[in-house]
Amino acid sequence: MATPQRDELPVAGLTTGQLARLLGVSPTTLRSWDRRYGFGPASRADGRHRRWSPDDVAMAQEMCRLTATGTPPAEAARTARLRARGADGPGGPGEWPPVPSDRTDGTAPRAGSGLPLGRVRSECRGLARAAVRLDAEEVRELLRRAVAHHGPAAAWEEVMSPALQAVGRKWQSSGEEGEQYVEVEHLLSWHISAALRHYYLDAARPRRAASGLPVLLSCLPGEQHTLPLDVLTAVLGDEGLAVLMLGGSVPADALITAVRRVASLAVVLWAQTSDTADLALARRVAGARWGVRGARTQTPVLLCGPGWHPVTDDAEPSGLTHVTSLHDAVRTLTGLRRERPAR
Numbered sequence: 001m002a003t004p005q006r007d008e009l010p011v012a013g014l015t016t017g018q019l020a021r022l023l024g025v026s027p028t029t030l031r032s033w034d035r036r037y038g039f040g041p042a043s044r045a046d047g048r049h050r051r052w053s054p055d056d057v058a059m060a061q062e063m064c065r066l067t068a069t070g071t072p073p074a075e076a077a078r079t080a081r082l083r084a085r086g087a088d089g090p091g092g093p094g095e096w097p098p099v100p101s102d103r104t105d106g107t108a109p110r111a112g113s114g115l116p117l118g119r120v121r122s123e124c125r126g127l128a129r130a131a132v133r134l135d136a137e138e139v140r141e142l143l144r145r146a147v148a149h150h151g152p153a154a155a156w157e158e159v160m161s162p163a164l165q166a167v168g169r170k171w172q173s174s175g176e177e178g179e180q181y182v183e184v185e186h187l188l189s190w191h192i193s194a195a196l197r198h199y200y201l202d203a204a205r206p207r208r209a210a211s212g213l214p215v216l217l218s219c220l221p222g223e224q225h226t227l228p229l230d231v232l233t234a235v236l237g238d239e240g241l242a243v244l245m246l247g248g249s250v251p252a253d254a255l256i257t258a259v260r261r262v263a264s265l266a267v268v269l270w271a272q273t274s275d276t277a278d279l280a281l282a283r284r285v286a287g288a289r290w291g292v293r294g295a296r297t298q299t300p301v302l303l304c305g306p307g308w309h310p311v312t313d314d315a316e317p318s319g320l321t322h323v324t325s326l327h328d329a330v331r332t333l334t335g336l337r338r339e340r341p342a343r
Contacts, residue, residue: 013041013051022057023064025133030060037077039063059083065138067129071122124159128166131188132181139188143195152199152234153326160192189227196230200237212337213265214242216299218255220269223276224248228305232268232329239334241265252281259288259299265336266300268329271307286319300336304329 020027034040039059041052052060059080066076123146130138146155167185215236217229226248233243244262246255259267267285271277286301303322323329 013053014057016050016052019052019057019060023060023133025064033063033073033077037074039077039081064133064135067126071126120162121158124162127159127188128163131163131167131184134183134187136187136191139191140195143191144198147195147199147234151238152196152231153238153330156196156231156326164188164192193227193230196234200234200243212242213263214244215333216244216246216258216262216264216267218246218250218258218267218269219248220250220255220271220276220278220281221252222249223271223273223307225270225272225305228272228326229268229270231326232304235326235330236333239330241333241337252278252284255281256284256288259285263297264299266302266333268302268304268333271303271305273307274309275307277303277305277307282320302329302332 014022016027016030020030023030030040041050041056062080062083063073063076066079067073071079123142127139127142127146130142143155143160146159149155150158164185167181167188217233219226219229229245233245236243244258244264246258250258269282269285282301282303286298289298298319301320303320308322321332323332
C-alpha cells in the first residue's frame with residue numbers, strides 16, 4: 001500500500017477521515033483504537049477537530065502493519081506507540097519491543113477483521129485483516145510467508161481456506177452490506193492463486209525435479225473455479241510430480257483431444273457444483289486412449305470437487321475414482337506414480 005512520506009503530509013495534519021482513506025480502514029476503527037487503547041492524535045485543531053500529525057500517521061501505519069501480521073490490537077497499539085517515539089525496547093537501547101508470536105496452540109485472539117473466523121492461526125487472522133483493508137502488498141507478503149513456512153497444503157488448509165470461507169460467509173449473511181465483501185473475495189482469491197502458482201513454478205521444481213508422466217488437471221465445461229487445482233498443482237510439485245494444467249471451463253472436445261495427445265499419469269476433473277459435474281463426459285475421458293496402435297492405454301480419471309457428490313452417490317461410474325479431499329487426491333496420484341513409471 002503506497003503511502004505519502006512525512007514531508008508530503010499537510011502541515012495542519014490529516015483528519016480522521018483522510019487518515020482512514022490513507023490506511024484503508026474505516027474512521028470507526030480509528031476512533032475505536034483511540035477509545036480502547038488511547039491510540040489517537042496528539043493534538044486537536046482549535047481544541048475540537050482531531051488532526052493526525054506525521055508522527056501520528058507513522059504510528060497508525062505501524063499499528064496496521066502489526067495487526068495485519070496477527071498481533072493482538074492492544075499489543076500492537078503499545079508497540080506502535082513505542083516505535084513511533086523511538087523508545088528503547090526491553091532488550092536494550094535501540095531495540096524494538098518484541099512482537100508476540102503465534103500461541104502455542106496455533107490460535108489467535110478473537111478480534112480485528114470483522115469476519116467470522118473462529119479460532120484460527122494468527123497468520124489467517126492477519127490475512128483477513130489485510131484483505132478487508134484491500135492491502136494487496138500485505139496480502140501478497142503474508143501469503144508468500146505462509147506458503148514458504150508451512151508448505152502449500154498446510155498453508156491452504158490452515159491460512160488461506162479459512163480466510164476465504166469467512167469472507168464468503170460474511171458476503172452471504174450480510175444482505176446489501178455483504179456486497180461490500182465481493183471485492184475482498186476477488187482480491188484474496190487472485191492473490192492466493194498467484195502465490196500457489198509462483199510456488200509451483202519458482203520453488204517446487206528447483207527443489208525437487210518433477211519426473212515421470214504428468215498429471216493432467218482440468219475444469220469441466222462451464223466450471224470456472226480453478227483455485228482448488230492451483231492448490232493441487234503446488235502440492236504435487238512438492239511431491240515431485242509433473243503437472244499439465246488446462247485451467248477453467250475446458251470445452252469437451254478440447255479435453256478429449258488433450259487426453260489422447262498426452263501420455264499422462266492421470267486426469268483430474270474438477271466440478272464445484274452438480275451443474276458442472278458431467279458424468280457422461282467423465283466417462284468419455286476415461287474411455288479415451290493414447291499411444292501407438294496396438295498398444296494404446298487408458299488413463300485413470302479422478303473426480304474431484306463437491307459437485308461430484310450427488311452424481312457419484314446415484315451412479316457407479318466405471319473407470320472413475322471419486323476422491324473427496326486434497327490428501328486423498330495426492331495419495332492416489334503418488335500411488336499411481338509407483339504403479340506406472342515413465343515410459
